[in-house]
Amino acid sequence: MSNFIPQVYQEGLPNGMRLVGVEYARVPWVNLTCMVKRGAETDPPGKAGVADWTAEYLSLGTARRSQKELALEVESLGARLSVRADYDATYIALEGLAEDFVVLLDLLAEVVQTPAFPEEEFPLLRERRRGDLAQVLNDPREVATRAFRRLFFAGAPYGHDPRGEPESLEALTLEDLERHYRREFTPAVSSLVVVGMLPQAQVVEEAGRAFGAWAGGGPPSPPYLEAPSALAAPGVYLLDRPELTDAEYDALVHELRRLEADHPDLVTPDSPSQRVGSQPLPEFAQVRHPHPMTSLSDAFNRAEVVAWL
CATH class of the missing domain: 1.10.287 (Helix Hairpins)
Structure with missing residues (x-):
């Protein structure tokens, strides 16, 4: 059975970024993920959604390419770019053919290190999030889950949804996203994960070339380690939802x-x-x-x- 479990290797880059890799030789594919170990737990009070909105903004253009140019480049490689944030981390992932590894790695480094934060994209992002929020809040289970988080975690960082809350929809600004990126995106709290049909020596060399000189911002916010200060009393909580017939x-x-x-x-x-x-x-x-x-x-x-x- 051990022959089917690939070996995981780890390396440290000069700037403090961690490299984690797996040689997976069964298919000619590679998955590259930059994981920044800061997420929605660092959202400022009243600004729920900053980390997740920032993650999406990374896919909307870089210093070299517009959102359209970036999308066309990813499409031309037959690759897929995805971004998201949960409570504890932000993930920027790019996957494609192993033979395009160097190109994909450089593209991921460009997205992570040189986002453009185009001003004209922000109103469009807000409207997309408004529509997404209206859709999820039409689901009773989603409404109950959000209410449970607020009750259980009280004023703690986990008390809000990473995607944002109705009251924060109009409060967020582009400056909030840029400030979050400058503060939290640093190599010291980041890892590059490479899984695919690639030899370890090549991955280590190319990762050092693409990410080794990245300085990032900082200092990042300290991770949230405290227990909630107060829990809601046990019981049955009724939610006012007039649209329920x-x-x-x-x-x-x-x-x-x-x-x-x-x-x-x-x-x-x-x-x-x-x-x-x-x-x-x-x-x-x-x-x-x-x-x-x-x-x-x-x-x-x-x-x-x-x-x-």
Whole structure:
């Protein structure tokens, strides 16, 4: 079995950047990834999304090429350029044929070391992110996940989504992205990962040539290592989502009741099945009903209405 596990080698470049490589001789392909070990945890307060927006901006042009020229160059090589940031790191990856290794490596170095941050691309990026955000926030699971992060991590850096939040959409500026790049993109916190049909000696030599003189900016922000200062109290949290129809809500409540019937140990006093409605919004005034409400049961068809009458 050990014959099928490729050996991983590691080297240090003169500027402090780390090189990690794997000789994979089964297919004539190579994957190059520059990993900068700083991500959304370094987003400034109220500026959620800075790291991820910066990552995308690296693919929008360099000092030598416009966004279109860069895209055409990648396409002409039959390669693929991808960029993203998570909480702990930013990834700039380029993959293509192993025979194009030197060209691909130089192109990756150009993208990482000399981004242009073209001003005209920023409004377009904002609109793309606005559309993406509207789409993901239409998913109840996404809404619940974002609410969970805010509750669990409170004011900690992990309390926001790396892609950004609605309240930060208009707050971000191009200067925020440029400042993040200058501060966080340094060889001291970066690694170059090369996997493909290439000998180790060639990879080490070419990596030193392409990235060895990169000085970067800095000093980078310290990594986030603290535990959240305060956790939200355990319980069931109800999210106000007016676009959810009554029928959809009732279906979810019925599903919850079936789950609790099968697993009684999961029933809690604050469960929606154990109370009527939720905490009223402050916009509503209290009103005394002249007659008691005799039923709050659901009716989904004519037969159920007739039975209630």
